[in-house]
Amino acid sequence: MTDMTTATGQGSAPPPGDGPVLAVEDLHVRYGGSHVLQGVSFEVPATGVTALLGRNGVGKTTTLKAIIGLAPRTGRISLRGKDIQGDATPRIIRAGIGYVPEDREVFGGLTVDENLRLVDPDQGVNAPIVGRLFPDLVSRGKQRAGTLSGGQQQMVSLARVLLRETSVLLIDEPTKGLAPKLVTEVADVLAEIAQRTPILLVEQNLPLVRRIADTVVVLDAGQVVHRGGAAELVADQELTRELLGVSMRRDGAA
Amino acid sequence: MTDFLLIMVTGLGLGALYFLAASGLSIIYGLMGVLNFAHGAFMMAGSYAGWLTMSNLPSGLSVATRLLVAVVVAIAVGAVIGLLVEVVLIRPLYRHHIQQVLVTVGLSLASVAAAQGIWGADPRTVEKPEWMGGTTVVLGARLPNDRFVFILVALAVFLGLLALLHYTRLGLIIRAGVENRTMVEALGINVHSTFTIVFALGGAAAALAGLLYSQYAGTVSPAQGGSLLIYAFIVVVIGGMGSLVGTAVAAVAVGLVQQLANFYAASGVGDLSVVLLLALVLLLRPTSLKGAHA
Ligand SMILES: Nc1ncnc2c1ncn2[C@@H]1O[C@H](COP(=O)(O)OP(=O)(O)OP(=O)(O)O)[C@@H](O)[C@H]1O
Numbered sequence: 001m002t003d004m005t006t007a008t009g010q011g012s013a014p015p016p017g018d019g020p021v022l023a024v025e026d027l028h029v030r031y032g033g034s035h036v037l038q039g040v041s042f043e044v045p046a047t048g049v050t051a052l053l054g055r056n057g058v059g060k061t062t063t064l065k066a067i068i069g070l071a072p073r074t075g076r077i078s079l080r081g082k083d084i085q086g087d088a089t090p091r092i093i094r095a096g097i098g099y100v101p102e103d104r105e106v107f108g109g110l111t112v113d114e115n116l117r118l119v120d121p122d123q124g125v126n127a128p129i130v131g132r133l134f135p136d137l138v139s140r141g142k143q144r145a146g147t148l149s150g151g152q153q154q155m156v157s158l159a160r161v162l163l164r165e166t167s168v169l170l171i172d173e174p175t176k177g178l179a180p181k182l183v184t185e186v187a188d189v190l191a192e193i194a195q196r197t198p199i200l201l202v203e204q205n206l207p208l209v210r211r212i213a214d215t216v217v218v219l220d221a222g223q224v225v226h227r228g229g230a231a232e233l234v235a236d237q238e239l240t241r242e243l244l245g246v247s248m249r250r251d252g253a254a
Numbered sequence: 255m256t257d258f259l260l261i262m263v264t265g266l267g268l269g270a271l272y273f274l275a276a277s278g279l280s281i282i283y284g285l286m287g288v289l290n291f292a293h294g295a296f297m298m299a300g301s302y303a304g305w306l307t308m309s310n311l312p313s314g315l316s317v318a319t320r321l322l323v324a325v326v327v328a329i330a331v332g333a334v335i336g337l338l339v340e341v342v343l344i345r346p347l348y349r350h351h352i353q354q355v356l357v358t359v360g361l362s363l364a365s366v367a368a369a370q371g372i373w374g375a376d377p378r379t380v381e382k383p384e385w386m387g388g389t390t391v392v393l394g395a396r397l398p399n400d401r402f403v404f405i406l407v408a409l410a411v412f413l414g415l416l417a418l419l420h421y422t423r424l425g426l427i428i429r430a431g432v433e434n435r436t437m438v439e440a441l442g443i444n445v446h447s448t449f450t451i452v453f454a455l456g457g458a459a460a461a462l463a464g465l466l467y468s469q470y471a472g473t474v475s476p477a478q479g480g481s482l483l484i485y486a487f488i489v490v491v492i493g494g495m496g497s498l499v500g501t502a503v504a505a506v507a508v509g510l511v512q513q514l515a516n517f518y519a520a521s522g523v524g525d526l527s528v529v530l531l532l533a534l535v536l537l538l539r540p541t542s543l544k545g546a547h548a
C-alpha cells in the first residue's frame with residue numbers, strides 16, 4: 001500500500017466544531033405509490049467510515065440519491081451544519097459531497113482522461129492523487145472508459161470524486177461484482193481515502209465492513225433500525241441475521 | 255454520366271442543408287431529451303431575417319455583399335431566438351417532455367401564422383448573387399454553383415462543431431451529457447447553462463439552413479421551415495439522436511436517395527424513398543432511436 005501522508009484523521013475541510021459532517025433528519029422518499037424511506041434519520045461523523053446497511057431493495061441507494069437531490073425527497077439534510085435539502089444537485093455536490101454511484105456510471109464513450117477532466121479540467125489523469133492511488137489508470141488516459149474492466153471503471157469512478165475537495169463521500173457498493181483480489185484493492189483504497197475524508201459507504205460485504213467501517217446504520221422497512229459500532233454488529237451473528245438476512249452476498253454480483 | 259454527376263452534386267447540396275437543419279435538433283435531443291418542434295421556426299426566422307436584410311440594404315451594394323450581411327444577421331437572429339426559447343419556454347418545463355412538445359409545436363404554428371399575417375402566404379422572391387445562380391462545367395456536366403456553396407458551408411459547420419465537441423470543455427460536457435446527464439450533474443456540473451448554449455448554437459445553424467434553403471428555392475415562404483423540419487427529423491432519427499457524425503452521414507444519404515429516386519424513378523418518388531430509407535433503418539437498427547455517442 002502507498003503510505004499515508006495525511007493520516008491525521010482530519011477531513012480536508014474540517015467542520016465547524018466537532019459536529020457530524022452530514023446529518024439526515026426525517027427523510028422521506030416516495031416513488032409513485034411506494035413510500036420507500038419513511039422518516040430516516042442518522043448522522044455521519046466527521047471522521048472514518050460509516051456503513052449504511054440493509055437488505056436488498058430496502059432503500060440504501062435511494063438514501064444516497066436523496067441526499068444529493070437525485071430522488072424526490074422531504075426532510076432535512078445538513079452538510080457541516082448548513083441545510084442543503086433545498087438545493088439542486090450540482091450545487092450540493094459543489095458544497096462538498098462526492099458521489100460514487102452503485103453502477104460506477106463512468107462515461108463509456110469518453111476516455112479515462114476526459115472522465116477525470118470533467119471534474120478537474122486542468123489535470124485529469126495527470127493529477128498526483130491518480131498516480132498515487134490508481135497507477136493503473138495513468139497509462140490508460142486515452143482509453144475509452146467503456147472498454148475498461150469493471151474494477152478499472154470503479155477506479156475511474158472513485159478517482160473522479162477525489163479530484164475535488166470534499167467534506168464527505170457517498171460511495172455505493174464499490175465492490176459489487178468484483179473479483180476477490182480487486183475487492184481487497186478497492187478496500188485498501190477506501191481505507192486510505194478515509195484517513196482524510198469521511199465516507200458514507202453502502203456495502204454488502206460484511207468482512208469488508210468490519211475491516212474499514214467504524215460505525216453502522218441499518219435500514220429496514222423504510223427506517224433506521226440499528227446504529228452502533230461496525231465490529232460489534234458484524235461479530236453478532238444473531239443480530240446480522242435478524243437485520244440483514246441470512247444469506248449475505250459476499251460480492252453482490254447481480 | 256453528366257446527369258448522374260448533377261444528381262450527386264444536387265443530392266449532396268440538399269444533404270448539406272439537411273445537415274445544417276438537423277445538427278442542432280440532434281444535439282438538443284441527445285443532450286436534453288427535448289424534441290424541439292420550434293426548430294422549423296428557427297429556420298423560418300433565418301430565411302425571413304435574410305430576405306428582410308437583403309431587401310433593406312442599399313441596392314447600391316452588390317447582391318453578394320448583401321447576402322453575406324444577411325447570413326451574419328440570420329445567424330445572430332437564430333442564436334438569439336434559440337436562446338430565448340430555451341430560457342423562456344423550455345427551462346420552466348425541464349423534464350416535462352410532453353409539455354415541451356406542445357409548447358414547441360405551438361410556437362412553430364404561431365410563428366408560421368405570424369409570418370403569413372405580416373408577409374403573406376405566397377412565396378416571395380429572394381435575390382441570388384449572379385455567380386451562385388450560374389453553373390460550372392465539370393466533366394461535361396453543368397453543375398449549379400449554389401450547391402458547392404451549400405456543401406462548403408455545411409462542411410465548415412460540421413468541422414467546427416466537431417472541434418467544439420472534442421476540443422473544448424463545453425464539448426466535453428455536451429458529450430458526457432448526451433451519455434448520462436444525471437451523472438454530469440452528480441459530478442457538480444450545472445448543465446443548464448450548457449442547454450442554453452446548445453439551443454443558441456442549434457438556432458444559429460437552423461437559421462443558416464433556412465436562409466440557404468431560400469437561396470436554393472429562390473423564394474421565402476412561411477411553409478418552408480416546416481418542410482425542411484420534416485427532413486431534419488428523418489435525418490436525426492436515421493443518424494441516431496445526439497450523434498453529430500451520424501447526423502452528417504444520414505443527411506447526405508437522405509439528400510442523395512431523394513435526388514436519385516426523383517431522377518431515375520419518377521419525380522415525387524424521392525420523398526417516398528426517403529420514408530422507405532427511414533423505415534429500413536428503423537427495422538434494421540432500432541437502437542438508433544435511443545441515441546448514440548456525440
Ligand atoms: N426510480 C425509481 N422509481 C420507482 N421505484 C424505485 C426507483 N428507484 C428505486 N425504487 C424502489 O425503491 C426501493 C429501494 O431501492 P434502492 O435501490 O434504494 O434499494 P437498495 O437498498 O439500494 O437495494 P440493493 O441492495 O439491491 O442495491 C426498491 O423497492 C426499488 O424498487
Ligand SMILES: [Mg+2]
Nearest residue numbers: 060061062102
Ligand atoms: Mg442499491
